[in-house]
Amino acid sequence: xxxxxxxxxxxxxxxxxxxxxxxxxxxxxxxxxxxxxxxxxxxxxxxxxxxxxxxxxxxxxxxxxxxxxxxxxxxxxxxxxxxxxxxxxxxxxxxxxxxxxxxxxxxxxxxxxxxxxxx
Amino acid sequence: xxxxxxxxxxxxxxxxxxxxxxxxxxxxxxxxxxxxxxxxxxxxxxxxxxxxxxxxxxxxxxxxxxxxxxxxxxxxxxxxxxxxxxxxxxxxxxxxxxxxxxxxxxxxxx
Numbered sequence: 001x002x003x004x005x006x007x008x009x010x011x012x013x014x015x016x017x018x019x020x021x022x023x024x025x026x027x028x029x030x031x032x033x034x035x036x037x038x039x040x041x042x043x044x045x046x047x048x049x050x051x052x053x054x055x056x057x058x059x060x061x062x063x064x065x066x067x068x069x070x071x072x073x074x075x076x077x078x079x080x081x082x083x084x085x086x087x088x089x090x091x092x093x094x095x096x097x098x099x100x101x102x103x104x105x106x107x108x109x110x111x112x113x114x115x116x117x118x119x
Numbered sequence: 120x121x122x123x124x125x126x127x128x129x130x131x132x133x134x135x136x137x138x139x140x141x142x143x144x145x146x147x148x149x150x151x152x153x154x155x156x157x158x159x160x161x162x163x164x165x166x167x168x169x170x171x172x173x174x175x176x177x178x179x180x181x182x183x184x185x186x187x188x189x190x191x192x193x194x195x196x197x198x199x200x201x202x203x204x205x206x207x208x209x210x211x212x213x214x215x216x217x218x219x220x221x222x223x224x225x226x227x228x229x
Contacts, residue, residue, distance in 0.1 A: 035218070037165075037220075044122070044206075044208060044220060044221075044222055044223035045157070045159075045165065045208050045210075045220045045223070046220060047210070047217065047218040047219060047220055049217075050217075050218075059215075059216050059217055060217075061120065061217055062120060062215075062217075095164065095165075101176075102170050102171070102176075104153045104155075104170065104171070104212065105153075105155040105167055105170040105171075106155070106157070106165070106167060106210075107167045107170075107176060109164045109165060110164075111164065112164060
């Protein structure tokens with residue numbers, strides 16, 4: 001069955017970078033875009049960007065332009081989200097989400113990765 | 120890209136119907152039928168409830184329905200149950216080939 005498995009929680013200092021992985025199981029990796037969404041404590045969902053696992057093409061929310069990089073490794077069916085120059089307001093749960101099935105909607109989600117930013 | 124506008128909270132008694140609105144612009148909700156809705160219980164992963172404005176994924180109760188008029192999409196929950204108490208988010212594809220979420224609505228079952 002379809003599963004998205006993310007890497008574990010991270011604690012980072014302000015100004016550092018974090019890289020979160022998302023491994024895909026259960027469908028052809030290159031067939032569906034993969035998105036990243038974050039949720040700060042007590043806050044709403046925030047879309048960050050997508051990657052086309054086939055071509056490697058990406059698109060990012062304007063808010064994160066220049067600070068987020070999405071990459072993939074097709075050999076291990078894994079997508080990565082790297083966020084640089086972390087600030088205290090980047091502390092959040094980061095989710096990967098696949099548009100598998102509908103092609104446009106986030107039907108399958110990773111379990112979430114908590115990123116804590118603290119000096 | 121500004122977040123889509125949703126009411127902060129909506130409440131209803133068991134068995135009643137409630138509607139959550141999601142207001143956008145011509146660049147998102149008004150321009151595309153790629154509007155979807157997500158349910159999120161505390162501490163849980165969001166769950167897709169409605170896609171393409173009004174389609175339900177397999178396994179989602181037909182008590183959930185969606186619609187759109189102009190720049191505003193809506194999610195209606197009929198026959199409200201205690202288990203429907205959760206946060207709900209809309210999202211839309213945009214003219215920049217990006218996505219934008221709504222501000223979120225807390226549904227309370229009285």
